[in-house]
Amino acid sequence: MKIAKGSLKIVTIISSIMFLCTIATILIYVLLPTPIYWHFGILGVILFCGLFIFWTFRDPKRDIIINPKGIIAPADGTLMNVKKMKDGFSCQILMSPFNVHMNRSPIDGVVKSITFQKGSHWPVYFPNYAKRNQRNIIVIENNELGIIAEFTQVSGIYGRRTVAYPEEGDEVKQSELIGIIRFGSIINLKVSGLKNFKLIDPVPKYAKAGLTILATFNE
Numbered sequence: 001m002k003i004a005k006g007s008l009k010i011v012t013i014i015s016s017i018m019f020l021c022t023i024a025t026i027l028i029y030v031l032l033p034t035p036i037y038w039h040f041g042i043l044g045v046i047l048f049c050g051l052f053i054f055w056t057f058r059d060p061k062r063d064i065i066i067n068p069k070g071i072i073a074p075a076d077g078t079l080m081n082v083k084k085m086k087d088g089f090s091c092q093i094l095m096s097p098f099n100v101h102m103n104r105s106p107i108d109g110v111v112k113s114i115t116f117q118k119g120s121h122w123p124v125y126f127p128n129y130a131k132r133n134q135r136n137i138i139v140i141e142n143n144e145l146g147i148i149a150e151f152t153q154v155s156g157i158y159g160r161r162t163v164a165y166p167e168e169g170d171e172v173k174q175s176e177l178i179g180i181i182r183f184g185s186i187i188n189l190k191v192s193g194l195k196n197f198k199l200i201d202p203v204p205k206y207a208k209a210g211l212t213i214l215a216t217f218n219e
Helices: 008-031 036-056
Strands: 070-072 077-085 088-094 102-104 109-117 135-142 147-154 161-164 177-182 186-192 197-199 213-217
Touching (some): 088 197
Antiparallel strands (some): 109 135, 135 147, 161 177
16 A cells, blocks of 8 residues: 655654564563463554554545535545635544545645644644644635635644645645645635635535535636
């Protein structure tokens, strides 16, 4: 399975540590008279952690949707707090440690700014505290349609690092991979400039990056 861009180094380091732990467990069993079930238990934990790491950093192939008159979900997870505004809408997507952690652009456009804010790592289930968390704020503007998408990657207690792939001035396509939150967390999306739009009805409980249409609009 393909590993997420920029994650090969951390996966290699963690895999090496787990391999050394496995060798150490085998050597201890050979050299010391300890119960065998202890070692099977340790090896089971190491195997589970290894599979979890590869699952966390996976970048599965996905047949994405391109909809020039739509806004596409930027992340996998539980869709929450969908709010309609005068000229757009906002929403949040709560990512669990088991979701695909790749983030995708909700619209075509140019990356106007990427702002990294240092912060803490509170659980995102406590919104008042999570406001202090580390984050990347990515602003994508489509001048042709007059749409601005403000896409914020928020770290959490497990999501210890937010990563943006493009740089300021880069052109991105709708549903293109633009970042990752390692170990999951929450995505805030605010889209403005939509004069005549309709939110998807009914609002789905879960969103899929590059697949779920959040809203449609007329030019």
